[in-house]
Amino acid sequence: MLQKTPLNRLHRELGARMVEFGGWDMPVQYRGVIDEHLAVRNAAGLFDVSHMGEIEVRGPGALALIQELTVNDASLLVNGQVQYSAFCYPHGGTVDDVTLYRFDTEHFMFCVNASNSDKDFAWMEEVLEEGDFEGVSIRNLSADFAQLALQGPAADAILGRLTDTDLGGISYYHFFEGLVAGTPAIISRTGYTGEAGFELYFTPGAAEEIWTSLLEVGAEDGLAPVGLGARDTLRLEMKYALYGHELSSEISPLEAGLGWIVKLDKDGFIGREALLRQRREGLSRKLVGLVLTEPGVPRAEYPVFAAGKEVGIVTSGTMSPSLRVGIGLALVDIEQAGVGTPLEVGIRQRRVSARVVKTPFIRK
């Protein structure tokens, strides 16, 4: 039995093509992936991301638990701030990439990937149980939140019609607890597209009303509902990692190019020794962006070659709707990771020429 978000009926009414994702029945497209992708880049798009998980951490001991669990330094956060981070295994592989919200010194929340919701909560419970933590409790609140993402150049203008909160006062990677269409909501200036916009968290009972109201007030700016298909092409163009592709239990944040969220001088977090060793010894493989220089579309699991030798694997790929060329992310041997390195992607019987490029693929 697939899980359904509170908007399932509305997606079907809009004629969405539905697909299974992480155990959820989700819209992959409405009008078409390319249309929806371009709508986000040029106007605005509305995503149902209610399948994502939310896990609360409370108590005077909250920060201590979070610091043990995560690679980034949560002590840098102030109230109302958000931080991109990750949980790692002792061997350095990744449990999940997450965003961390600080409400107060004793109140935090993680937003986690839908496919890892249960796994992450179980992991946190295990760490909590086996460790020496006091004064901290965790709660899986995923069922208590609906979540929407409103992304695109017109996002501020559109949301501004449904809230009195001063959106201009919320800076990037910060949030405010306000009202959207009269419903209390966490208004977070974050997103997974590279465009300006928000992620909104609120009670599931208000989901249909907020979704419908946003589409109504956003119509004049060209706001379109957007499915998981375009969510993927948008994040790919920005070189944002997708767990299960660029990150996994076998791929560390350092290998995935996320060294900037790994604070190796933070004491004693899970995976620190392994990551220190990786940093010290130097990576043997690294995530790069590549562009095909011949017609074709790179896709996950296609092999990557240099001078006829297999040197890596594509982790994600697509035809970029913005650039109209095949783009991909690939884990390749460190010697082939330099920008400009000529590579080949194995696509069925062909070896298709490609080149390592700077990322993100588009300028934002």
Added chain:
Amino acid sequence: MEFPEELKYTEEHEWAFIEDDLVVVGITDFAQDALGDVVFVELPEIGTMVEAGKPFGVVESVKAVSDIYAPVSGEVVEVNEELSDSPEMINTSPYEDAWLVKIKVNEPGEINDLMDAEAYQAFVEEEGGD
């Protein structure tokens, strides 16, 4: 959803049409709709021999790669060059502008083994179009 009367159809959602002494081949409206935005087409070279029921090329959407199966056996004598620049024609004009290949068939009668428009439409409706 369109099912032109004059065409023949396969269960893999290709259409075939006799034009002079060649068979023109494409994919159906149902197929392009199921695929979504087509972004790339891989077709055989002129001179390639194709076999009925076997894959001879690929149509790629943003999300997926789909094999195309030859409706009849023979030699590929013409390939639609416009599809490399404009693969999206498959979405906008699957029966006219976006023909894929033209085949010189071994057996002129082989095309009669395929479904006619009514049979294909019934087949598609039974398959449970979503």
